[in-house]
Amino acid sequence: MRFTRCVRHAPLAFFATFFFVGVPGGTAYGQARGDARLAEQVFKNVQSLKGIPADEFMSTMGFFSASLGISCGDCHTADSGGDWAKYADDNDRKRRARGMIAMVNTMNKNFFAGRRVLTCYTCHRGSTSPETTPDLTQFYATLRYREPDRMVNPFPGAPEVEQVLDKYLQAIGGAQKAAALTSFAAKGTFQTYGIPTKYSLELFAKAPAQRTMIVHNLAGGELIDTCDGREAWIVQPPQLAPVPLLERTGGEIDGARLTAALSFPGQIKKLLTQWRVGPPAVVDDRDLTMLQGTINGKFPVNLYFDDESGLLARTVTYADSPVGLAPMQVDYADYRELAGVKIPYKMIVTWLDGRSTIQLTEVHANVPVDASKFARPGH
Ligand code: HEC
Ligand code: HEC
Numbered sequence: 001m002r003f004t005r006c007v008r009h010a011p012l013a014f015f016a017t018f019f020f021v022g023v024p025g026g027t028a029y030g031q032a033r034g035d036a037r038l039a040e041q042v043f044k045n046v047q048s049l050k051g052i053p054a055d056e057f058m059s060t061m062g063f064f065s066a067s068l069g070i071s072c073g074d075c076h077t078a079d080s081g082g083d084w085a086k087y088a089d090d091n092d093r094k095r096r097a098r099g100m101i102a103m104v105n106t107m108n109k110n111f112f113a114g115r116r117v118l119t120c121y122t123c124h125r126g127s128t129s130p131e132t133t134p135d136l137t138q139f140y141a142t143l144r145y146r147e148p149d150r151m152v153n154p155f156p157g158a159p160e161v162e163q164v165l166d167k168y169l170q171a172i173g174g175a176q177k178a179a180a181l182t183s184f185a186a187k188g189t190f191q192t193y194g195i196p197t198k199y200s201l202e203l204f205a206k207a208p209a210q211r212t213m214i215v216h217n218l219a220g221g222e223l224i225d226t227c228d229g230r231e232a233w234i235v236q237p238p239q240l241a242p243v244p245l246l247e248r249t250g251g252e253i254d255g256a257r258l259t260a261a262l263s264f265p266g267q268i269k270k271l272l273t274q275w276r277v278g279p280p281a282v283v284d285d286r287d288l289t290m291l292q293g294t295i296n297g298k299f300p301v302n303l304y305f306d307d308e309s310g311l312l313a314r315t316v317t318y319a320d321s322p323v324g325l326a327p328m329q330v331d332y333a334d335y336r337e338l339a340g341v342k343i344p345y346k347m348i349v350t351w352l353d354g355r356s357t358i359q360l361t362e363v364h365a366n367v368p369v370d371a372s373k374f375a376r377p378g379h
Contacts, residue, residue, distance in 0.1 A: 036247050043242075044088035048098045049322055053249040059319055059326040062352030064097060067120035067324075068128050072353070084242035101323065119324035145281050147316055149325055151274065151300050152292055158277035164289050164305055165269055171310030177340040178266030182207040184338065185367050188345075188360035190215040190223075201358065208267060210374040211260035213358070225256075228374045232256035235377045245378055251319030254295040255328050258317060263343070265312070272301055288313055299325060311335055311342065326352055339365035 039057035040046040049057055065071060075093045077086050100120065107118050123130040169175045183206040189198040190213075199218045205211045208229065215223040221237025232248040248256055261271050272293025281288045287307040292300050299318035306313045312332050318325040334346035345360040 036249050044085075045090065048101045052322055053247070054243075055246050055248050055252055056250065056319070056321050058246070059252070059352065060321040060323055062354075063321050063324050063326055064120060066352040067124045067126070069124070069126035070128060084238075087242065104323065116324065121324060145283070147327065147329075148278060148290075148292065148300060148302060149318060149327070151294065152276065152278045154276045155279050158280075159289065161275040161277055161291055164277065164291055167310040168268065168305055168312060169265070172265055172335075172342040173337070173340050175266055178264070181264060181266070181339050181341045181343075181365055183367060183369050184263070184343075184363050184365050185369055186360045186363040188358060188362070190218070191357040191359075192218075193355035198359075203358070203360065204369045204373045205260065205263040206369050206374065207264040209257050209261040209264075210369075211256075211263055212373050224377045226374060226377055227253075227256040227260040228376070229257070229260070231376070233377055251296060251299055251317065251326075252328075254301075255317035255319060258295065258301060258315065259330055262312070262315065265341070265343075271295070272303075273297070278302065283314065286313070309335075312344075334359070338363050341365075 036053040036055070038050070039052055039054050040050045042054045043057070046057070049060055052060075061072065064075065068075075072087075075091075075097060077089050077091060104118055104120065108114060108116055112118060125131075169178060172178055184204075186203040186205075188201050188203065190201040191198055200216050202214045202216075203212070210227060210229045212224065212226045219237045219239040221239070222235065223237065223240075224233075224235040226233050230253075232253050233245060234248065235245050238244065258271060261267060272295060274297075275291060275293045278290035278292045281290050281304060283304065288304040289307055291303045291305065293303075294300055295317075299320070301318075302314075302316040303312060304314040304316075305311065314329060314331050316327055316329045318327050320326070329350045331348040331350070332344035332346070333348075334344060335342040336345050337343075343363070345363070347358045349356050349358070
């Protein structure tokens, strides 16, 4: 059941000319960027998932793993572990999965007016063999909190959005102090799910929304996760990903940009539109207030604030894939004061097939950070 790899991204082999599509400050959602290569251009044996950018293809793989509760190697040849080329080989499970993609598309088209309501997860729910008989033990079990994946109706009796955001700004030290924090350079450690080793990391951020994390000596290489304020890339060592540099697209850019922008929380009110307050949530025995908004107008962004401290505890963003939405969750903890502003020294990032923990140990506020730190890696 445990994922053997913490992989989601298949970087691109070559880059074409670099240009923008869409409006300044944003890539039109759902549109492959001009230089984002398509899955079939990057991989050898793509038959069912053509026409999507490579990052979305890898999100789809994460979606499969999470939906069926298996790791990458369980669908790809057992000996594929160290050899990405073998992922192109076909086998019964891969063929079975292709058949399921066709089945799901047909069912959504013919029975649900083309809306993507049926996904792998609808039936599989973390198992290779979907259940067939209602389970009586489920009936009286306590309901678990379901992460909303669409915009919720404003919750009756909830506090005003403004009130929750103002309480947050107050809690971190006030809007004025927050606005005065415009850059930082940090050192810390990075851990990936299932591996006890702590790798050393550097984190750089600059307002309004630039952020770069560099992890050293991870699986014999470097991990570089960069957002330059409008675009985002991830570089991973060969052991962790089939190709070295992956350009993020669509909702993945929005997620990266939000994480970067939240490094400078004074601007929080400007980061989303269609703000509303969602149903109350309890996470790890803490009462949280959920605020929801959107960046791209397509998918929600869920922000959770701790009722007691007022601080931001969690964000959840969504990116698209042909078979369903790929959620990314960031948990924030260990708030400490930096230049009069409380910032989280601990971040846990969870996605469909991996989790990493970032712990900052040393942070320097308002230091100059060279622009090259936020440039597309490899330039
Ligand atoms: C449920 C089965 C399943 C799981 C689990 C799965 N894959 Fe796949 N994978 C497929 C299928 C099916 C294809 C071919 C898709 C197509 O034909 O468009 C594929 C294709 C690929 C390819 C392209 C290979 C090539 O060169 O053609 C890569 C890379 C890949 N998967 C990586 C992964 C990774 C990494 C994971 C784990 C996060 C994963 N897969 C999990 C079914 C699966
Ligand atoms: C409508 C329900 C339903 C949906 C939706 C669905 N499946 Fe399945 N799937 C099943 C059932 C039922 C089985 C087991 C059938 C059996 O026992 O032979 C199965 C079996 C499989 C298997 C074989 C598992 C094994 O034991 O080797 C794979 C792989 C698979 N599904 C992948 C997918 C993927 C990928 C998707 C999404 C694109 C998906 N399924 C969506 C119902 C569904």
